[in-house]
Amino acid sequence: MATKIILDCDPGHDDAVAILLALASPDEIDLLGLTVVGGNVGLQSTVTNALRTTLLANREELPVYAGCPRPIMQPMVTAEHVHGDSGLDTASGELLAVPQTKVQTAHAVNMIIDTVRSHEPETVTLVATGPLTNIATAIAMAPDIVERLQQIVIMGGAFHEPGNITPAAEFNIYVDPHAARSVFECGANIVVFGLDVTHQMLISSARLEAIKNHAGRVGKAVADFLDFFNQYDMSKYGWDGAPLHDPCTIAWLIEPEIFNGRDMAVTVDSNDGPNLGRTVADWYQVTDRKPNAKVMTGGDSDRLFSLVVERLSQL
Ligand code: RIB
Ligand code: CA
Numbered sequence: 001m002a003t004k005i006i007l008d009c010d011p012g013h014d015d016a017v018a019i020l021l022a023l024a025s026p027d028e029i030d031l032l033g034l035t036v037v038g039g040n041v042g043l044q045s046t047v048t049n050a051l052r053t054t055l056l057a058n059r060e061e062l063p064v065y066a067g068c069p070r071p072i073m074q075p076m077v078t079a080e081h082v083h084g085d086s087g088l089d090t091a092s093g094e095l096l097a098v099p100q101t102k103v104q105t106a107h108a109v110n111m112i113i114d115t116v117r118s119h120e121p122e123t124v125t126l127v128a129t130g131p132l133t134n135i136a137t138a139i140a141m142a143p144d145i146v147e148r149l150q151q152i153v154i155m156g157g158a159f160h161e162p163g164n165i166t167p168a169a170e171f172n173i174y175v176d177p178h179a180a181r182s183v184f185e186c187g188a189n190i191v192v193f194g195l196d197v198t199h200q201m202l203i204s205s206a207r208l209e210a211i212k213n214h215a216g217r218v219g220k221a222v223a224d225f226l227d228f229f230n231q232y233d234m235s236k237y238g239w240d241g242a243p244l245h246d247p248c249t250i251a252w253l254i255e256p257e258i259f260n261g262r263d264m265a266v267t268v269d270s271n272d273g274p275n276l277g278r279t280v281a282d283w284y285q286v287t288d289r290k291p292n293a294k295v296m297t298g299g300d301s302d303r304l305f306s307l308v309v310e311r312l313s314q315l
Pocket of ligand 1: 012015164
């Protein structure tokens, strides 16, 4: 039985691959819709990039909902330095086409609430690959959805790894630390992919070539934008490729055995100062805090990229 998901995202190159991987895996994933949040770039651009991605997959009928343009309290922080001005810049300079289809009129937060309420309890999974503003707002507006959710699968946080937007914090959590704290404390079943695991999933030159040459029409377009996406992190970290963060969430829903992790108590620092947005895991249960998340700590990067290539070739 395919897992019903809402993918809340801020496309963003790696978000786009997560969307494509979900669309290419109908036996495992029933993608009910995309809810979009401001993050990597402003909301107008993240919505446009979500629409571009549906067209690339020839799935323009997939509903796209615009959500919150900015965090609950913090000033907006974006990442054009990583994703380019469009948020989905390409190496060739040719941006993906934008479809005729328009964004839905319903707000993303209302879509999340209505969808969870209209499905059987514990049958809808929220996947979050951007700042958690939409999800925290949905929970604040409709606390009843928490116990109706199957789980929340999050790309975000950094536990042993240093942060990527500040020394302490990962981007998705840092942009809206108050939303993140609210989600981690809400009581839902949470699975979290932090930089500890995503930094093991590098888009090496060999893997980029495999996507370009063995993942069909869609793979060629994906390789063009991942080639751009690689540049910033390769110069920042000196690695052979940027981390492919967001698709880890979808790949786990398809093949959970690719990854490993364990239940831990996770807290989010929402205080102003150098630790704003830090995610802290109680690795050895030294506090009396109950574990509230399954923290993913490792995975088989070859299996992840083989899955991405194999599935994209089917679109
Ligand atoms: O820190 C990486 C995360 O922030 C990814 O989800 C990327 O798309 C950005 O949203
Ligand atoms: Ca993202």
